[in-house]
Amino acid sequence: MTRQDDLSTLSLAILGLIRQQPLTGYDIRKVFATTPMGHFSSSPGAIYPALRRIERAGWVRGRAGQGKTGRRRIVYATTARGRNVLERHLAQSVTHDDVVWRMDDLMLRFAFMDQVVGREATVRFLRDLATEIDAHVADLHHYFDGAKDTLPACGRLAMENGIETYEMNARWARRAIEELQRES
Amino acid sequence: MTRQDDLSTLSLAILGLIRQQPLTGYDIRKVFATTPMGHFSSSPGAIYPALRRIERAGWVRGRAGQGKTGRRRIVYATTARGRNVLERHLAQSVTHDDVVWRMDDLMLRFAFMDQVVGREATVRFLRDLATEIDAHVADLHHYFDGAKDTLPACGRLAMENGIETYEMNARWARRAIEELQRES
DNA sequence: GTCCGCATGTAAGGCGTTACATGATTAA
DNA sequence: TTAATCATGTAACGCCTTACATGCGGAC
Numbered sequence: 001m002t003r004q005d006d007l008s009t010l011s012l013a014i015l016g017l018i019r020q021q022p023l024t025g026y027d028i029r030k031v032f033a034t035t036p037m038g039h040f041s042s043s044p045g046a047i048y049p050a051l052r053r054i055e056r057a058g059w060v061r062g063r064a065g066q067g068k069t070g071r072r073r074i075v076y077a078t079t080a081r082g083r084n085v086l087e088r089h090l091a092q093s094v095t096h097d098d099v100v101w102r103m104d105d106l107m108l109r110f111a112f113m114d115q116v117v118g119r120e121a122t123v124r125f126l127r128d129l130a131t132e133i134d135a136h137v138a139d140l141h142h143y144f145d146g147a148k149d150t151l152p153a154c155g156r157l158a159m160e161n162g163i164e165t166y167e168m169n170a171r172w173a174r175r176a177i178e179e180l181q182r183e184s
Numbered sequence: 185m186t187r188q189d190d191l192s193t194l195s196l197a198i199l200g201l202i203r204q205q206p207l208t209g210y211d212i213r214k215v216f217a218t219t220p221m222g223h224f225s226s227s228p229g230a231i232y233p234a235l236r237r238i239e240r241a242g243w244v245r246g247r248a249g250q251g252k253t254g255r256r257r258i259v260y261a262t263t264a265r266g267r268n269v270l271e272r273h274l275a276q277s278v279t280h281d282d283v284v285w286r287m288d289d290l291m292l293r294f295a296f297m298d299q300v301v302g303r304e305a306t307v308r309f310l311r312d313l314a315t316e317i318d319a320h321v322a323d324l325h326h327y328f329d330g331a332k333d334t335l336p337a338c339g340r341l342a343m344e345n346g347i348e349t350y351e352m353n354a355r356w357a358r359r360a361i362e363e364l365q366r367e368s
Numbered sequence: 369g370t371c372c373g374c375a376t377g378t379a380a381g382g383c384g385t386t387a388c389a390t391g392a393t394t395a396a
Numbered sequence: 397t398t399a400a401t402c403a404t405g406t407a408a409c410g411c412c413t414t415a416c417a418t419g420c421g422g423a424c
Contacts, residue, residue, distance in 0.1 A: 210375050228375090231376095256375070
C-alpha cells in the first residue's frame with residue numbers, strides 16, 4: 001500500500017536533502033539555485049506544492065520554526081516513514097530501463113546513499129550500474145555499426161557522443177568503487 | 185509573432201525527423217521505440233497530440249497516404265514555415281543557460297544540423313558549445329573546491345561525475361569540429 | 369477464425385512552468 | 397524610506413503519462 005517507488009525525481013531530491021538536515025522551502029530553493037545539485041527548478045511553483053505533496057504522503061513533517069529572526073518559516077524534517085521510503089528507493093536494484101530512461105535519477109539516488117544505505121549496498125549499486133551500462137553500450141554499438149554509414153554526419157557524431165557518455169559513466173562507476181573501498 | 189523558439193524538446197525531435205523525410209505518427213513511434221534517437225516516449229498519448237500541435241502551428245502538414253496497403257494512414261511533411269522555424273531554432277547561439285539546463289536539447293539540435301544549417305554554422309555551434317562548457321566547468325570547479333571537504337563521499341563522487349561529463353562533452357565538441365573540417 | 373501488427377486516437381491525472389501576489393525584515 | 401532579501405504561496409496553462417479504445421489487414 002505504501003507505494004515506495006512513487007518518488008518523482010523532484011520528490012527524491014527534496015526528500016534526500018531534508019533527510020540530511022531539516023530545511024525550509026526557501027532553503028531548498030537556495031540549494032537548487034546556488035549549487036550544482038541536480039538541475040532542478042528553484043521556482044516556488046515547483047517547490048512548495050512538492051513539499052505539500054510529500055507531507056501529505058507522510059514522508060516529511062513541517063513545523064513552524066523561528067530561525068534567527070522572528071520571520072515566519074516552516075521547517076521540514078523527515079518522518080520515520082519518509083526515511084523508510086527513501087531507503088527502499090535507494091536500495092532498489094539498477095535495471096536496464098533505469099539506465100536507458102533515468103540516468104539522472106540514478107545519479108541522484110547515488111548522491112544520497114551515504115548514511116542511508118550501507119557502503120556495501122552502495123558498492124553493489126555501482127557494480128550493477130557498470131554492468132547494466134556495459135550491456136546498453138553493447139546494444140548501442142550494435143545499432144551504430146549497422147547505421148553509421150547511412151546516418152548524416154551530425155547524427156553520427158551525436159550518437160558517438162551518447163555512447164561515449166555511457167562509457168565514461170561506466171568507467172566512473174568502477175573508479176568510484178575503488179575509491180569507496182580505499183576509504184574503508 | 186512567429187515565436188520561433190517555442191519548440192519543446194519533443195516538438196523539435198518530431199519536426200527534425202519529419203524534415204528528413206515525411207513520416208506517419210506510427211513511423212515516429214517506431215523510431216523512438218527502436219532507435220537510440222533521444223530517449224523520447226513512443227506512447228501514442230505523446231506523439232499524436234504533439235503532431236496535431238505542430239500541425240496547428242503550421243509547421244507540418246498531414247495528408248492521407250496509402251503506403252503499400254490500403255490501410256488508413258496520415259503522412260506528415262514539413263511546410264516552408266516549419267523548415268524556417270527549425271532553421272531559426274538550430275541557428276540560435278548557445279547560451280550559458282542552454283548548457284546548464286538543456287544539454288539534451290543542444291545535442292538534439294546538433295543532431296539535426298546537416299542540411300538545415302550550413303557546415304559553417306554547425307562548426308560555430310560546436311565552438312560556442314565548447315566555450316560555454318569550459319566556462320561552466322570552471323564555475324563547477326570553483327564550487328567543488330570549496331565544498332568537497334564538507335560533502336559526503338557519494339555526493340562528492342556524483343559531483344565529480346557531473347564535472348567529468350561536461351569535460352567530456354567539451355572534448356567531444358572539439359573533436360567533432362576537426363572531423364567535420366576534415367570532411368570538407 | 370483467431371491473433372498479431374499496423375495505425376490512430378481519447379480521457380484522466382500529475383506535475384512543472386510562468387507569472388502573479390503578499391507580507392515581513394533589514395540595510396542603505 | 398526605499399530597495400533588497402526573506403519566505404510562502406496561488407492560478408492558468410501546457411504537456412507528458414498511463415490506460416483504455418477502436419478497427420483493419422495479414423498470417424497461420
